[in-house]
Amino acid sequence: MSDQILMKGNEAVGEAAIIAGCRYYFAYPITPQNEIPAYMAKRLPEVGGTFLQAESELAAINMVFGASAAGARAMTSSSSPGISLKQEGISYIAGAELPCVIVDMMRGGPGLGNIAGSQADYFQATRGGGNGDYRVLVIAPASVQELADMTVKAFDLADQYSIPVMILGDGFLGQMSEPFTLPKPSGKNFKKPWALTGAKGRKPNIIASMRLTPEDLLEKHNLKLQKTYQEIEANEVMYESYLLDDAEYVIVAYGTSARISRSAITELRKEGIKAGLFRPLTLWPYPYKELKAVSERAKKVLTVEMSLGQMVEDVRLAVQDDAKIDFYGRTGGMLPVSEEIIRKVRSYGG
DSSP states (O other): OOOEEEEEHHHHHHHHHHHTTOOEEEEOOOTTSTHHHHHHHHHHHHTTOEEEEOSSHHHHHHHHHHHHHTTOOEEEEEOTHHHHHHHHHHHHHHHTTOOEEEEEEEBSOSTTOOSSBOOTTHHHHHHTSSSSSOOOEEEOOOSHHHHHHHHHHHHHHHHHHTOEEEEEEEHHHHHOEEEEEOOOOOOOOOOOTTSOSOOTTSOOOOOOSOOOOIIIIIHHHHHHHHHHHHHHHHHOOOEEEESOTTOSEEEEOOHHHHHHHHHHHHHHHHTTOOEEEEEESEEESOOHHHHHHHHTTOSEEEEEESSSSSHHHHHHHHHOOGGGEEEEEOOTTOOOOHHHHHHHHHTTTO
């Protein structure tokens, strides 16, 4: 008998978070991620956890700060404009070196936009929408199974590096239903001697992001954060290759765009056109070196996005050859179509 179950992507995130040991979830409703808070509202009380619908996105992210500071595994989720409202709190959390998981199921924008899926939050996620020299580790799943697996991994990475980890999906991925296997907890145990658990028998812990003296406090703290980020860049880059060994045309895409691109590649191969897919699983840290190596063997590198061109800037940094790089994107909640990608690759004369 199969051990697979059928769930929406958003629901799979919720169950995986519980499997990972998340017992505190704070959020404010916004489409197209509302199934996450709905699921957590039902499930968390069943496992002795706490669900709280905050009065605003600002309140929710600061509740995550508080729960994480106490040593708990905490999570929030939202979509595009809601994540914008959380950016100040995310910067605080990063500055305070606290672990948490943030889910962004992207929708069309700018502004309130619409409720269709999009990938237009790439800049916001990978460059940090808040203030200061900080980073957020960004993971980009492309299936319900990966949403579940990467949610468990996200909590471990957050605890390992004391950093906010963002799961960057899109509205289509959150809404689609697929069979998947529930992930298992990793079994990793991360000690948190810094947690605010009461100062009985020890000196008080202090958790803050404010350090008013530049010379001996804030600059040193920022340099310490940079060492953590360098360690993440050295050890946590993730990507997937598909038919790249002999690929003359490399398509770079993530999330739902990668699924569509993979279908296009299958058809192109039937025509004898040697296309392959490079799919970054971490958007920060980005797999620059790995993409550079692949691009050196290719005639053309095509970036496909559900935006007007954001990840393509990282592709340019990796490839460093503008003549090789092309871009195709749809925006405002529109999906790139497989046939459109096929026509684009055909136009290269392959």
